[in-house]
Amino acid sequence: MTLTAEIPSQRPAPIDRFHTFEQDFASKRQRSKRAWIIGSVLFLGLFALTSWMGDFFKYTQVSLPDGSREWRWIIPAGIPRLGEYISLTIPTLRWNSLGSDFAEWFWRWQIWGWLLLETLLIAFVGTVLGVIGGFVLSFPAARNLSPNKWVLWAARRYLEIARTVPELVWALIFVFCFSVGPLAGVLAIGLHATGALGKLYSEVNENIDMRPLEGVKASGGTWFDQIRFGAVPQVLPNIVSYTLLRFEINVRSSSIIGYVGAGGLGQEFRTAMSFQEYADLSALFVIIFVTVVIIDYGSEKLRHRVIGMEAQS
Amino acid sequence: MSSILTLSQVSRQFGDTHAVDRANLSIEPGQFVGVIGRSGAGKSTMLRLINRLIDPTSGSISFGELDVTSLKGKALRQWRRDCAMIFQQFNLVDRLDVLTNVLIGRLAEHGFLSSMAMRFSDEERAMAIQALDRLDLVPQALQRAGTLSGGQQQRVAIAKALVQKPKIMLADEPIASLDPANASLVMESLRRINREDGITVLVNLHTLDTARAYCDRIIAMRQGRVFFDGVAAQLTDGVVRDIYGLEGLKDFNADITSTTIRTPMPA
Numbered sequence: 001m002t003l004t005a006e007i008p009s010q011r012p013a014p015i016d017r018f019h020t021f022e023q024d025f026a027s028k029r030q031r032s033k034r035a036w037i038i039g040s041v042l043f044l045g046l047f048a049l050t051s052w053m054g055d056f057f058k059y060t061q062v063s064l065p066d067g068s069r070e071w072r073w074i075i076p077a078g079i080p081r082l083g084e085y086i087s088l089t090i091p092t093l094r095w096n097s098l099g100s101d102f103a104e105w106f107w108r109w110q111i112w113g114w115l116l117l118e119t120l121l122i123a124f125v126g127t128v129l130g131v132i133g134g135f136v137l138s139f140p141a142a143r144n145l146s147p148n149k150w151v152l153w154a155a156r157r158y159l160e161i162a163r164t165v166p167e168l169v170w171a172l173i174f175v176f177c178f179s180v181g182p183l184a185g186v187l188a189i190g191l192h193a194t195g196a197l198g199k200l201y202s203e204v205n206e207n208i209d210m211r212p213l214e215g216v217k218a219s220g221g222t223w224f225d226q227i228r229f230g231a232v233p234q235v236l237p238n239i240v241s242y243t244l245l246r247f248e249i250n251v252r253s254s255s256i257i258g259y260v261g262a263g264g265l266g267q268e269f270r271t272a273m274s275f276q277e278y279a280d281l282s283a284l285f286v287i288i289f290v291t292v293v294i295i296d297y298g299s300e301k302l303r304h305r306v307i308g309m310e311a312q313s
Numbered sequence: 314m315s316s317i318l319t320l321s322q323v324s325r326q327f328g329d330t331h332a333v334d335r336a337n338l339s340i341e342p343g344q345f346v347g348v349i350g351r352s353g354a355g356k357s358t359m360l361r362l363i364n365r366l367i368d369p370t371s372g373s374i375s376f377g378e379l380d381v382t383s384l385k386g387k388a389l390r391q392w393r394r395d396c397a398m399i400f401q402q403f404n405l406v407d408r409l410d411v412l413t414n415v416l417i418g419r420l421a422e423h424g425f426l427s428s429m430a431m432r433f434s435d436e437e438r439a440m441a442i443q444a445l446d447r448l449d450l451v452p453q454a455l456q457r458a459g460t461l462s463g464g465q466q467q468r469v470a471i472a473k474a475l476v477q478k479p480k481i482m483l484a485d486e487p488i489a490s491l492d493p494a495n496a497s498l499v500m501e502s503l504r505r506i507n508r509e510d511g512i513t514v515l516v517n518l519h520t521l522d523t524a525r526a527y528c529d530r531i532i533a534m535r536q537g538r539v540f541f542d543g544v545a546a547q548l549t550d551g552v553v554r555d556i557y558g559l560e561g562l563k564d565f566n567a568d569i570t571s572t573t574i575r576t577p578m579p580a
Contacts, residue, residue, distance in 0.1 A: 211400070211402050211403075211404040212404055212405060212406040212407070214366065214400070214404055215398075215400065215403075215404030215405060215406070215417070215470070215473075216406075216417055216420065217366065217393070218364055218366055218393055218397075218398035218400075218404070219393065219394060219397065219398075219417055219418050219420060219421065219473065219474075219477055220390040220391060220392075220393040220394035220420060220421025220477070221390070221417065221420040221421070221428075222390065222420075222425075222428075224425060224428070224429065225417075225420045225423075225428050228428060228429055228431070229406055229409070229413075229417055229420070229428075229431070230406055233406055233408040233409050234406075234407075234408060236408075
């Protein structure tokens, strides 16, 4: 009794305390319910508006088999044509002449093999360029590490421009500068990867522990020393992981940029389409699909090994 | 040859808070000085001001003839090397080995390329191993710093400070995160370095008995100002009560906050 008497604050009676809590709780629930309803209405409205702008509700004229034309909703009218296109690309494979059918399907295998190698090399060199550029710029582009706000601003804008412009557009520009060939592809992928990797790396940098950097600074280290000794050892495993992921993406990109003349398999898509060799398209698709699956599998194994090594030591 | 470290009218504001408020202090070479005071009294800020991890809002710090407050660039980095700093959370690079962590103490002497390549000379490595040997850590030299115990990490930090060949060692709550056994090991190391190398030690402490046991001189801070400056014997209960603002508490016992296991010996 004497103990409670010594506590200076005036606490209300228990009934009042619980009553206040119940009122607060009820009003909190009311608020979250209202927020949910407003959010849902806004979302549904926005969804309807964007699908309308995207021609989802459009009616269009279609030709019927008997030659007459009729107004139809665009979605069910278009879907059969997708099947039509895919069926065009399916090669004729018969069981009793499977070997020769395959040979006919992959009739340009020698050219495609070389172009596949070129595709992989473009992706590799492009990734290397992207890693160098992204790594160097990720430190000035990290909010916690940047020496001052102007450097931060410049580094971030450069990375934004590099990654906002798609590889295909960079490829078009570089084909114009350096003519048709893999150099344009390497530069296009390298520049886009610089922007994408620089962003990812700089976000890793923003989550590091700053105390080691302070320790280096307090010993008389420069900004570069702080980065090299304090930051780089912390971010290295993540950088390896993101780099492998980016290589997978770059293989996919480098297989298409040939469409605008920047080297690799992509140019074959263009040839096949212009000669209406639809079966070639499916052959090319199979080649790219198998390659990407193999690279995905390999890089995933490698990434897990890197993470595993990390966990052990 | 060492000089006197002088703080005159040094202030540092963070927004509206006066972390350090017109502090005056002068520290003779070779002293072992403890800084006490309640949390937020400005102890940590004062050490950071001396090492120039933060800049004062006003006032000046000098070391003999050297005006510390106006240093820039390479001269500033050399000053930081000369007054080595030890942190409560050790501030080591967990993923680098102990040896490399110690060698970070040599970076002030390195050019851009050799430090980017993490290349150190044989002399520097020998220096680092000798420093580690003084702290009984040679067997751990090639282990990652993050795998060591807190007490070992703090001794690595002291070894790193040693290879800087400093004139002053600033220690910001070096034992606040350590258990009593490791805490006394770290304090003993600091005292040995102070006695054997003649390096001035300025250490923030949050326990009175540690300050009493190790320090030649005790400075107390209160609300950013130097409130008490004397020897352990002058720290009477009344003074301690004023320092920590314990007016409301009837019974105050320093042993309650103690983190040492050794019985305090006369300083």
